[in-house]
Amino acid sequence: MAETTIIKFHGAAGTVTGSCFEISGAGKTILVDCGLFQGTRSLERLNYESLPFDPGAIDAVILTHAHLDHSGRLPCLYTNGCRAKTFCTAPTADILRPLLLDSAKLQAASAERRNRRADRAGLAPFVPLYSGPDVTKLIQNITTADYCEQVDLGNGVSFRLWNARHIVGSASVEINIAGQRLMISGDVGSGTAIQCAGLEMGGYDHIICETTYGGRDREDRLISDRREALAQYVEDTLKAGGNLLIPAFAVERTQVILEDFVALFDAGRLPLVNIFLDAPLAQKITLAMLKYRNNGADLLKRANIRFTQSVAESKKLNHITGAVIIAGSGMCEGGRIRHHLIRNLPKRKSRVLFTGFQVAGTLGSVLTGGATLVRISGNDVIVNADIAILDGYSNHADRKELAQWLADHSPVSGSIFLVHGEQQGLHILADDLVATKRYNDPIIPSLGQQWQLSPGGPALLQVAARSDVDQLVAAEDWTSRLAALRASVQQKVRALPSDQDRDKMLKALERALESYQHEKLQ
Missing domain, CATH: 3.60.15.10 (Ribonuclease Z/Hydroxyacylglutathione hydrolase-like)
Known part of the structure; x- marks a missing residue:
């Protein structure tokens, strides 16, 4: 047998x-x-x-x-x-x-x-x-x-x-x-x-x-085309006076994005704009990968590519405009990118540029799906910033x-x-x-x-x-639907013409909840 x-x-x-x-x-x-x-x-x-x-x-x-x-x-x-x-x-x-x-x-x-x-x-x-x-x-x-x-x-x-x-x-x-x-x-x-x-x-x-x-099925994209698209996103965002946020995975994705920026600077395609890598892990990973990626060392020697370490340094970026901020995590489920999203998503001049796959149910997936209000670390955040996706890094x-x-x-x-x-x-x-x-x-x-x-x-x-x-x-669970419902209620209540109308809507919602609870007890 x-x-x-x-x-x-x-x-x-x-x-x-x-x-x-x-x-x-x-x-x-x-x-x-x-x-x-x-x-x-x-x-x-x-x-x-x-x-x-x-x-x-x-x-x-x-x-x-x-x-x-x-x-x-x-x-x-x-x-x-x-x-x-x-x-x-x-x-x-x-x-x-x-x-x-x-x-x-x-x-x-x-x-x-x-x-x-x-x-x-x-x-x-x-x-x-x-x-x-x-x-x-x-x-x-x-x-x-x-x-x-x-x-x-x-x-x-x-x-x-x-x-x-x-x-x-x-x-x-x-x-x-x-x-x-x-x-x-x-x-x-x-x-x-x-x-x-x-x-x-x-x-x-x-x-x-x-x-x-x-x-x-992805369209084949040359590295030169990917870099040109990245340069255009930078130019458009900084010209508008906003920040460009790039959520990125610490392992390899961050390094490839930085290599693209270095190539654009060296070719004169972009001026030496300030890039803040607000991800201490990504710097450690870059150091660990030096012997496996030939040009890794050059990423650490650029005056306009700045590696933030402390929380205090990260918070100083709250007062900066016209910069590129790269931070983890790539799907916005943790890390310092959430801190920057809270402050930049409400700003119409800013942009969030996603460069990787977003798993269903993650904050990254919610944002790329067109959400107009999201919940981050207990905060309800209005999404006015432009949300963009740049293929070619997968x-x-x-x-x-x-x-x-x-x-x-x-x-x-x-x-x-x-x-x-x-x-x-x-x-x-x-x-x-x-x-x-x-x-x-x-x-x-x-x-x-x-x-x-x-x-x-x-x-x-x-x-x-x-x-x-x-x-x-399931792509959504009850917590996802609750967050979406909360956002929808807030938007609809705020859109009403008077406080009296808002009070009526809230009382109607309260009655509906009470009625449901009463039915469950029967």
Whole structure:
């Protein structure tokens, strides 16, 4: 009887974030990624649930890359009894320490701020996921592996990292277990898949493939065109007398944007406008990446590119106009960008320029969706600033490139699981794969599902999804709808011609709430 392997989907199933896959077979249990959930408040609350597996039973942890939606819960493993090594590439290891230490710091600051808010009075205190010492425990258990190197885990189980071309150090993971060859894509970048010399790329039993851009075909954009578009946004905003805010991820996205600015300055396309990188983490990441990006050092030597460190320095930017402010996070879910949004969103002369994917339910997604009023850190903020999107910075393969990546890794004798995607993108790519007639019907797993993997045959569902999965993967939850309703009520009340009319509307709302509560008690 052929051996079987079990895969459990603890994250990134039916949603983009929270990457976490548990694979068991041949007496070994492997965890691929352990990332943060990002998006709606309902989804984020999963970060604070007990881990849905026993960390002490894990034999190896493999990290595909450093982004927080793949790495952000790793310290939780070691505070809950994990004794296994975490394997990743050397660049990922170098980035991980400053990234997770900053995450711990931001969590502590966020918890303190939330616990002070008046609307949380009487609620249980908000507690950070982990602290700096917890991150240190993780770092002490990291072992680096080179691309294409086979790492033996015992019992005939091994793995190999392939270059995923997403960010520096990113990897896809090939796992050989219980007589099967599996491929977990991690996040895949653009371009042709990179071959390990002398090794076979295709011929997998099962593939777990990301679909972040599974429903999108991007137009090819030259770097020169992207830089010209960036220059025009800067010129238009500064000419109007406003600030240009750029929410950016600390890992690689910030560095690429700064490199574009340096190129524009050197070419004389832009004057030496002031650029403030209000993200201490991004500076630390830039330093960590110097040996992996050739021109990284030059970013630290420009007089008009200023790195702010302290909170006091950050607050001084409140009084500046006609500047470019780059700050994290890229989806506006944390970091100093929220501080700047509170002060700049009401200003018609300012602009917020998004350069990356915005997960449904995040503040970035709400803003790019056209919201006219948003809630940030307990503040209702009117959106008068221009909201713009600049394509061309994404490090994710699009619909056609993902299909090509799967073709490069064919044949696939068993199942293809589509993960890391929103519902529309997941189903679009699944339909594309069915139309090729080259694969078994793709599987779109759900959170909590467990599947049995057998050599050369389709996967079989063993354990059903969580009962609340539909609510968790919805683009909006009750907290999102409450925020939207609050904004709508405020706008409609303020738009009424008199205080008497406003009083009537509020009384009508109060009566409706009382009537609903009365009906629920019957």
